[in-house]
Amino acid sequence: MHVILIAGGWSDEREVSLSGAKKIHSALEELGHTVTFFDPADDFKSLLTIAKEADFAFINLHGTPGEDGLIQAILDKADCPYQGAGPAASYLALNKAASKEVFEDRGIKTPDWQLVTPVQGVATPLELELPVFVKPNKGGSSLGMSLVKRAEDFPAALEKVFAMCQSALVESFIPGVELTCGILGDDPLPLIMIKPRSDSEFFDYANKYAEDGAEEICPAPVDEELSDSIQAQMVVAHNALGLTGYSRGDFMVTKDGEAYLLEVNTLPGMTPTSLLPQAAGHVGFSFTELIGELIRLGLEKGTHK
Structure with a gap:
């Protein structure tokens, strides 16, 4: 297939997006696809034309545009399938206040x-x-x-x-342990426990991307009852927001075992060491196989209309 790899953009997370795109590009080629790299920050007005000529678009954008649903809306106009959530669900999940309203409506605990x-x-x-x-x-x-x-x-x-x-x-502020739970297809992935660096009070930018950042333990060393509960809540949140394909939610768990959902990410980081690929790896997906599975799910969903 001819795949457009869309990365970069103009948000504050541009460099993170470009870094992840390198490995995705290699994986797409390993899968036998012809890859065209597209950065909306350089040539936004060409996206609709290019998308009409492609078989699939793989989106690796963070923030706006990308997670806000704008790129997905244009791809829908071009009848070009892509991985992950459609425009409305993307925007709803990106807006933390709006998504919290959805969580609360579905009985999912979230911090005040x-x-x-x-x-x-x-x-x-x-x-x-x-x-x-x-x-x-x-x-x-x-x-x-x-x-x-x-x-x-x-x-x-x-x-x-x-x-x-x-x-x-x-x-x-919810004191406790941070756990993250990914969804692939319709199923939850193993939990990952995140332990920030000793000199950090929370899982900040340096913890996420520095070489000496947070410790990430997969599967998380928690009891089965807690793990099952968080996975079930994540499935409810994923479906309530109208997401498809994949997502990743971040939870804080208190010492009493109460789990609070902070937010859901519709375009999780996609380097081989990112959280969702780690969890997928634990259930047997190599990074390249994960990229292939996301494409399969995107094609199965069609243009998300």
């Missing part, structure tokens, strides 16, 4: 939260008990995130997010 917009401004009163996380409402890789422990630091944390042209999601 408050949305603060630039219109409300940095003088907006904090409605939650400290400490809290303040993060961009639509973004990833922990960019722009602050852990606020003192009320006087709250306005600066909001300003940091507003400088990124974002609304701010304020979220109660």
Whole structure:
């Protein structure tokens, strides 16, 4: 097949996207596909034309565009199939406040939260008990995130997010262990436990991408009951958001065993050492086989209309 590999873009996660695309490109060629690399930051206006000539598009974008559903909407117009969620589901999952409303509606625990917009401004009163996380409402890789422990630091944390042209999601701090759960097709993958570096308070950008970053343990050393519960919740969240193909959700688990879903990622990191490929590897998928499976699922779903 002729596959367009779409990566890069203009979000703050551009370099992460380009880094992952290198291995995906090699895997696509190993699978026998003809690959055309496309960076929407360089030639956005050509996407519809190029997509009409392709058999499939593999999207490796993070943030906007990509996870917001824009690229998927254009691919739908070109009748070009792709892996993962369609436009509406992508946007719903990327918007953390909106997705939390869905989680709560389906009975899935998520940390208490408050949305603060630039219109409300940095003088907006904090409605939650400290400490809290303040993060961009639509973004990833922990960019722009602050852990606020003192009320006087709250306005600066909001300003940091507003400088990124974002609304701010304020979220109660849940002490505990971070676990992540991927979905491949209709089935949950083994949990991964994330242990941040000793000099970090949370799973920040350096923990995710530095060579000496967080320790990731797969499968997570947790009891079967907790594992089954989180996997079941992840399946409910995946379906409630209308996702297809694959996704990955991040959970915090308290010392009492209460699991809280933080967010769901519709375009998980796709390097061989990224979290979802690690979990897929534990159930027998090599990285190249995983790329092939995502293409199969995308073709099976069609153009997501």
